[in-house]
Amino acid sequence: MPMLEASHRLDSEGDVMRLSTYQFFHPVNIALQEVAPPGTKVICSFEKPGDRSSRFDVQWALYSTNNVLLKILAVLEVKNTHIIHKSEFTPGEATEETVDTRIGQAMSTGPQLTFLRGNAIWLSKQAAKYTETCPYVAVFDYNAIFAFNYALQNSNRGGAVRGTYFDESSRTSKMTFRLFLFAFVVRPLVRYKLSLQQQQG
Numbered sequence: 001m002p003m004l005e006a007s008h009r010l011d012s013e014g015d016v017m018r019l020s021t022y023q024f025f026h027p028v029n030i031a032l033q034e035v036a037p038p039g040t041k042v043i044c045s046f047e048k049p050g051d052r053s054s055r056f057d058v059q060w061a062l063y064s065t066n067n068v069l070l071k072i073l074a075v076l077e078v079k080n081t082h083i084i085h086k087s088e089f090t091p092g093e094a095t096e097e098t099v100d101t102r103i104g105q106a107m108s109t110g111p112q113l114t115f116l117r118g119n120a121i122w123l124s125k126q127a128a129k130y131t132e133t134c135p136y137v138a139v140f141d142y143n144a145i146f147a148f149n150y151a152l153q154n155s156n157r158g159g160a161v162r163g164t165y166f167d168e169s170s171r172t173s174k175m176t177f178r179l180f181l182f183a184f185v186v187r188p189l190v191r192y193k194l195s196l197q198q199q200q201g
Contacts, residue, residue: 057075073185
């Protein structure tokens with residue numbers, strides 16, 4: 001883990017949150033680089049909004065050693081704590097067999113056109129704004145994470161958005177936020193590696 005350096009100035013709560021987030025992602029980034037294709041590097045970049053909020057976005061992207069962008073792998077929005085609630089996402093659940101019917105029913109639910117509730121509505125809208133450049137988007141509030149997968153919806157076949165909720169308080173295995181994030185980002189990375197192999201083969 002990175003050590004706290006004397007050069008860091010922690011003058012505000014926002015400074016502490018940014019530093020803690022850098023440290024939180026550090027092992028994830030090291031592990032991702034280990035599985036990156038030869039001649040590439042995984043860059044985890046942070047962008048702080050122009051307002052006074054301590055929230056900021058995180059993006060993982062694959063670059064060549066010449067700093068050419070090859071693929072945006074995943075995007076994460078870091079939120080204030082206690083924003084993500086599983087109970088607000090579960091009303092929108094559907095199976096492969098019921099998804100078309102559920103979408104039709106959602107169209108008559110009112111102005112929001114969704115079965116999602118509360119914060120899940122605006123969180124899903126914020127996640128959707130990234131889909132033109134990246135189908136893998138997650139939101140994280142330090143207590144829970146919700147990962148959106150827009151890959152099927154963005155494909156020629158079309159389909160529903162897939163979602164996965166996780167929090168460490170209710171886990172029954174050795175899964176942690178770091179392992180979850182690693183799996184979340186490594187999936188598109190592996191798909192990129194497979195596409196390279198197919199092109200070369």
